[in-house]
């Protein structure tokens with residue numbers, strides 16, 4: 230599957246390739262992936278980048294803001310040719326019944342990068358100015374994530390996104406100090422910067438046919454658990470097998 234970089238949420242900003250080629254992961258890699266033990270969100274994202282992104286041509290120049298969409302699409306094409314995602318184990322908040330439902334892939338929306346990100350060159354935190362790079366690449370982010378992993382710190386992803394755009398890879402202690410001394414205004418700025426760097430996605434509303442109750446599904450969880458859901462809930466499809474006659 231070829232995707233023009235202009236159709237990504239960053240609109241192709243900074244890319245050295247005009248399009249990216251996404252191939253299905255293949256069964257062996259899918260198994261390897263599933264057997265890699267990950268506990269924290271950081272470990273899961275590190276695994277996603279290693280298995281699903283670093284083998285794509287030109288990945289180093291991919292915009293960090295597109296990362297979630299690239300991972301999402303690679304997962305989708307690896308598990309299905311049907312442009313629908315089966316959502317399992319939804320719990321209706323109204324009648325508390327468990328149910329499953331299919332979601333067309335087209336309903337998954339990734340927000341384009343806000344234009345203002347081009348105009349922001351620094352942020353003031355606690356009275357001090359810090360230069361920003363809101364056009365950081367997936368490689369910048371991956372390096373930062375790897376560094377935090379080597380220090381055993383992968384609990385909070387926000388810190389890793391912020392460290393990347395604040396160019397604090399060389400000095401990770403500095404961001405801890407900035408966060409520890411953050412004022413109320415700083416926290417607001419940091420939350421906005423986190424959205425500008427990690428990609429913004431709106432939840433999807435799923436209606437439970439049984440009672441009309443609605444569940445809001447967050448994409449972040451959906452993307453993280455997509456493979457797990459498929460491997461655990463795979464239905465036997467007899468059309469794929471050649472059966473003995475008379476069975």
Ligand SMILES: [Zn+2]
Nearest residue numbers: 321324437440
């Ligand atoms: Zn219900």
